[in-house]
Amino acid sequence: MEKMHIYADNAATTCVTKNVLDKMLPFFTEFYGNPSSIYKFGRDTQAAVENAREEIASCFGALPKEIYFTAGGSESDNWAIKSTALRLGAKGKKHIITTNFEHHAVLHTCAALEKQGFEVTYLPVDEKGYVTAEQVRNAIRPDTALVTIMYANNEIGTVQPITEIGEVCRENKVLFHTDAVQAAGHVEINVKEQNIDMMSVSGHKIHAPKGVGFLYVRTGVALPPLIDGGAQERGKRAGTENVAGIIGLAEAVKAATRDIPEKAKALTEKRDRLINGLTAIEGSRLNGGLENRLPGNINVSYLGVEGESLLLMLDMKGICASSGSACTSGSLDPSHVLLALGLPHEVAHGSLRLSISEEITDEEVDYILKTVPEIVERIRSMSPLWEHIKKHEDSTDKLRKFVSEIK
Amino acid sequence: MIYSEKVMDHFANPRNVGEIEDADGVGEVGNAKCGDIMKMYIKVNDGVITDVKFKTFGCGAAVATSSIATEMIKGKSIEEALKLTNKAVMEALDGLPPQKIHCSVLAEQAMKAALSDYYRRQGVDPEPIVGKIHECDDCESCH
Numbered sequence: 420m421e422k423m424h425i426y427a428d429n430a431a432t433t434c435v436t437k438n439v440l441d442k443m444l445p446f447f448t449e450f451y452g453n454p455s456s457i458y459k460f461g462r463d464t465q466a467a468v469e470n471a472r473e474e475i476a477s478c479f480g481a482l483p484k485e486i487y488f489t490a491g492g493s494e495s496d497n498w499a500i501k502s503t504a505l506r507l508g509a510k511g512k513k514h515i516i517t518t519n520f521e522h523h524a525v526l527h528t529c530a531a532l533e534k535q536g537f538e539v540t541y542l543p544v545d546e547k548g549y550v551t552a553e554q555v556r557n558a559i560r561p562d563t564a565l566v567t568i569m570y571a572n573n574e575i576g577t578v579q580p581i582t583e584i585g586e587v588c589r590e591n592k593v594l595f596h597t598d599a600v601q602a603a604g605h606v607e608i609n610v611k612e613q614n615i616d617m618m619s620v621s622g623h624k625i626h627a628p629k630g631v632g633f634l635y636v637r638t639g640v641a642l643p644p645l646i647d648g649g650a651q652e653r654g655k656r657a658g659t660e661n662v663a664g665i666i667g668l669a670e671a672v673k674a675a676t677r678d679i680p681e682k683a684k685a686l687t688e689k690r691d692r693l694i695n696g697l698t699a700i701e702g703s704r705l706n707g708g709l710e711n712r713l714p715g716n717i718n719v720s721y722l723g724v725e726g727e728s729l730l731l732m733l734d735m736k737g738i739c740a741s742s743g744s745a746c747t748s749g750s751l752d753p754s755h756v757l758l759a760l761g762l763p764h765e766v767a768h769g770s771l772r773l774s775i776s777e778e779i780t781d782e783e784v785d786y787i788l789k790t791v792p793e794i795v796e797r798i799r800s801m802s803p804l805w806e807h808i809k810k811h812e813d814s815t816d817k818l819r820k821f822v823s824e825i826k
Numbered sequence: 827m828i829y830s831e832k833v834m835d836h837f838a839n840p841r842n843v844g845e846i847e848d849a850d851g852v853g854e855v856g857n858a859k860c861g862d863i864m865k866m867y868i869k870v871n872d873g874v875i876t877d878v879k880f881k882t883f884g885c886g887a888a889v890a891t892s893s894i895a896t897e898m899i900k901g902k903s904i905e906e907a908l909k910l911t912n913k914a915v916m917e918a919l920d921g922l923p924p925q926k927i928h929c930s931v932l933a934e935q936a937m938k939a940a941l942s943d944y945y946r947r948q949g950v951d952p953e954p955i956v957g958k959i960h961e962c963d964d965c966e967s968c969h
Contacts, residue, residue, distance in 0.1 A: 724883075744861060768858075801843050801881050
């Protein structure tokens with residue numbers, strides 16, 4: 420098999436599709452008016468932005484006026500959490516509930532609020548990467564301002580019981596925000612039916628460009644602005660609209676939310692073929708449960724292997740992937756998500772995440788299934804850790820229970 | 827994060843990988859929890875390191891620093907080898923990203939651990955000659 424180029428990191432970002440780009444292009448050179456301007460040339464772009472807002476709202480069961488365009492997922496998360504904290508904190512509600520495996524856009528925002536006197540409950544996820552509505556119910560207090568729980572995890576793809584959590588929050592009259600950056604366009608979402616008060620979505624994970632996204636804010640939820648300035652977004656988010664980005668976002672959302680069950684079924688089959696093949700290697704494990712998992716997410720660990728080396732070697736073979744090893748996280752510790760599952764550092768260091776899209780071919784799946792075992796074997800052949808494990812040295816036996824049988 | 831061409835070359839084609847069955851000194855440093863383990867084997871003849879092999883569990887920089895360190899001490903006298911610093915290892919690789927500097931420290935320590943083992947087998951206390959080997963119990967000490 421000759422060298423291929425396989426992009427299997429769609430949870431990191433995606434390509435802008437031709438269709439999306441074509442819709443965007445006229446708004447750079449032809450219809451470049453400022454939507455806030457009074458003349459027709461400006462009003463026309465404003466109309467295009469409002470049309471995009473309507474299209475996006477209808478894909479999630481929301482009202483157009485409940486969609487606020489932002490620069491993406493991190494801004495949306497910061498806005499929802501900080502502004503809710505600011506408003507309700509002033510009324511003595513200084514408690515926030517989240518999980519211990521959120522994206523850093525949520526975790527670091529919560530940490531920033533802790534420094535300002537807020538108390539944050541980090542619900543632990545179970546060993547498969549799920550939190551329950553019951554855990555949320557038990558954590559709610561009279562002074563709880565907000566529950567913020569991700570829709571689907573970015574590393575292990577586990578989809579949380581958002582409908583049930585929404586119901587618990589509504590019953591208890593507590594605001595509920597969800598970071599749906601990884602879920603939107605991959606699972607069907609209806610903000611009304613699911614009792615979601617606020618929801619963050621990013622464009623570049625679903626084939627829109629980088630730097631655009633939105634925050635859904637239910638009518639009746641008062642959310643002070645995070646970015647002050649002009650009167651854009653009904654005075655809630657200042658800054659001249661990223662018109663071309665917004666047009667692209669609407670096109671991408673429409674395409675992504677069309678026929679989700681059919682697309683998910685086809686993608687899940689490829690995902691499971693990869694999971695089955697990649698966990699057939701000795702000393703491996705699947706991270707995150709298989710039930711309620713994003714259709715494109717594969718996350719496996721290989722004992723005795725270090726993730727960054729694995730990624731570099733996959734890159735040499737033309738495969739783009741990601742890992743939760745400390746070396747790739749830029750910190751001393753491996754991924755907080757994998758540690759939240761209870762994995763020892765040694766197992767977390769050897770993780771590999773593939774996030775595939777519908778474009779992946781059977782031939783590409785075959786290539787990955789052939790290449791990964793070769794690389795794992797090569798890395799293990801020069802790994803003192805693997806040597807210790809094989810020889811049952813240095814109390815490495817305790818690591819074996821986390822992975823498949825090692826001969 | 828970008829690695830130099832030299833780092834990528836040593837990562838993709840590591841020199842002196844393997845074990846020496848009848849080694850005169852074997853040293854292992856690092857730990858699996860931190861994500862780096864280096865094991866070095868040396869063969870010594872008349873005070874000269876005639877052969878050296880290594881095995882490394884770790885990132886690209888960990889593999890590259892151990893690979894180039896083996897090249898830098900192979901054929902050298904023990905005295906010369908002991909002068910090898912992590913700085914020299916980094917320079918030979920045209921630099922390392924800041925968060926990878928500890929890998930070069932580990933490579934220097936692995937070589938020194940192998941030499942310490944050599945001296946111990948000769949019945950000589952290695953510490954006055956080689957110095958103290960950095961015990962890697964916690965990551966903070968490297969980073």
